[in-house]
Amino acid sequence: MSNTTKKWxxxxxxxxxxxxxxxxxxxxxxxxxxxxxDTSPQQKDGFDQVFDVPMDRRTAFKKLTASLLIxxxxxxxxxxxxSGNESKEKAQIDWEEQFKGNYKLMSEEEKKxxxxxxxxxxxxxxxxxxxxxxxxxxxxxxxxxxxxxSKCQGYMDCVxxxxxxxxxxxNSQMQYIRIHxxxxxxxxxxxxxxxxxxxxxxxxxxxxxxTQCFHCDNPPCTKVCPVQATWQEEDGLVVIDYDWCVGxxxxxxxxxxxxxxxxxxxxxxxEAEINKNQHYLGNRLRKKGVMEKCTFCVQRSRAGKNPxxxxxxxxxxxxxxxxxxxxxxxxxxxxNKKVFRLKxxxxxxxxxxxxxx
Amino acid sequence: xxxxxxxxxxxxxxxxxLSLLISCKHHEDEYHSITDKIEAKSKSFHAxxxxxELHTKHLNTIKITEGEHTFLIxxxxxxxxxxxxxxxxxxxxxxxxxxxxxxxxxxIKLQHADEHTMNCISCHNGDNMDQLQSITGTPINxxxxxxxxxxxxxxxxxxxxxxxxxxxxxxxAPPRTALTCVNCHNPHKPHFESKWPVRxxxxxxxxxx
Ligand code: SF4
Ligand code: SF4
Numbered sequence: 001m002s003n004t005t006k007k008w009x010x011x012x013x014x015x016x017x018x019x020x021x022x023x024x025x026x027x028x029x030x031x032x033x034x035x036x037x038d039t040s041p042q043q044k045d046g047f048d049q050v051f052d053v054p055m056d057r058r059t060a061f062k063k064l065t066a067s068l069l070i071x072x073x074x075x076x077x078x079x080x081x082x083s084g085n086e087s088k089e090k091a092q093i094d095w096e097e098q099f100k101g102n103y104k105l106m107s108e109e110e111k112k113x114x115x116x117x118x119x120x121x122x123x124x125x126x127x128x129x130x131x132x133x134x135x136x137x138x139x140x141x142x143x144x145x146x147x148x149x150s151k152c153q154g155y156m157d158c159v160x161x162x163x164x165x166x167x168x169x170x171n172s173q174m175q176y177i178r179i180h181x182x183x184x185x186x187x188x189x190x191x192x193x194x195x196x197x198x199x200x201x202x203x204x205x206x207x208x209x210x211t212q213c214f215h216c217d218n219p220p221c222t223k224v225c226p227v228q229a230t231w232q233e234e235d236g237l238v239v240i241d242y243d244w245c246v247g248x249x250x251x252x253x254x255x256x257x258x259x260x261x262x263x264x265x266x267x268x269x270x271e272a273e274i275n276k277n278q279h280y281l282g283n284r285l286r287k288k289g290v291m292e293k294c295t296f297c298v299q300r301s302r303a304g305k306n307p308x309x310x311x312x313x314x315x316x317x318x319x320x321x322x323x324x325x326x327x328x329x330x331x332x333x334x335x336n337k338k339v340f341r342l343k344x345x346x347x348x349x350x351x352x353x354x355x356x357x
Numbered sequence: 358x359x360x361x362x363x364x365x366x367x368x369x370x371x372x373x374x375l376s377l378l379i380s381c382k383h384h385e386d387e388y389h390s391i392t393d394k395i396e397a398k399s400k401s402f403h404a405x406x407x408x409x410e411l412h413t414k415h416l417n418t419i420k421i422t423e424g425e426h427t428f429l430i431x432x433x434x435x436x437x438x439x440x441x442x443x444x445x446x447x448x449x450x451x452x453x454x455x456x457x458x459x460x461x462x463x464x465i466k467l468q469h470a471d472e473h474t475m476n477c478i479s480c481h482n483g484d485n486m487d488q489l490q491s492i493t494g495t496p497i498n499x500x501x502x503x504x505x506x507x508x509x510x511x512x513x514x515x516x517x518x519x520x521x522x523x524x525x526x527x528x529x530a531p532p533r534t535a536l537t538c539v540n541c542h543n544p545h546k547p548h549f550e551s552k553w554p555v556r557x558x559x560x561x562x563x564x565x566x
Contacts, residue, residue, distance in 0.1 A: 156557070355521070
């Protein structure tokens, strides 16, 4: 199998020599697409990727068994004269989705195709349309965030906005952002911080600080993923392909900042509350057993908007912008305020700075 | 002699292979720290095609330049109910005092510094109610009321100009629109009240189990 058509990562345990070249990207290049540069123009999509390649019998059997249900559904509906065109289309979509590759390795056309399939599938299932984007990173953009500890009052407007924007599960009350209430004069003592405060804020003698995924520039979470379902994009966003994640939670264990959240059950959002402006790597509806986290609202930030938390904060404690733009406000903060990051000695290089007035 | 030569060739070979392997570690995209990365990458910075215009076009803004910073702030006079003030304040304040005219502004109670420091005319011009005035009596347009605040709150003013205080509206992309002082602070009562959070944190332990 040549590397140019390979659409997934496999473990190289040394038994197969020809894989050596592909694993040489342990060179440590941190940002996405280590292979995209040399992909050939005629790429295969959907199940062609799987079936149009030589593979041994065992793998073939495994893949077939895994797809049996979908396959059976597709066959029965496509052969039946009774079932309508819609269910045939649905089966076709499920079939192609089942065999698609890792988003990180897809060409632009493939990304578009999967996004279209998913949007169409949603329409077929619910009768409602969503706007699902596959917009990629822009050159000369590196997103960064600053948080003013003196300003945050613990109002939690950011968390509210985040949950609504990102279609987080309402039952388990998943939240990407945590606001920690800390006692003045004790420094950042996370062990003694109150994360579940229930009183008027700000409380006398306390300060508040928020944590979320810091979009580290040297993220430990992406390195431990056995299937490379999570990676850093060129604009600095650390993202997850929910369809490629196998839910092993290694990344959650590797994150030193409690940045990741896991779906223990099928996430549910009431239809009326679903944010239909979605991104493949962002707030599209997730499934049970996959990892998710803050994406700096990729569906908003790549469109030029501020993340929902930044917009919702009534105190202006949250500052977001392009780290590469010398005239951006985030750059002014980094250059003129005393900024620091959490656990800097780990070398994770979070792109999330704290400062005080 | 021949043998030595062979060894030498071998060594050269090894070293080439090794250096190739090592050089892979020093990809040009690699930086020792995020600061290095930002510094290196912003040297060749070109303005992005993403702009804030799409998201701020419904706002009525004015452009201001303060020191080395130029940005947009929301237009204010259009927002004030019953501007222009001279529609009611047809004569100077002194003359209106004690007349039978309708009571107005009854709900304004000044809670800003104390009475030694501030009263109405610290900011308002009794002779021309359509304008504000600085401590020394120079007129200040309502649209640029931040110039009043900056007389005392100079540290906040510096931070606001740079972007560390206040809020950038809607978009991170240029051109920048920033809320001005009075968009968040009531000038007659600038302090923020304490209140109940809009929601509560989830039980962290429960979620991680
Ligand atoms: S904060 Fe955690 S989840 Fe986010 S990039 Fe860093 S290590 Fe990964
Ligand atoms: S939970 Fe998903 S994203 Fe995280 S390491 Fe496992 S497969 Fe990768």
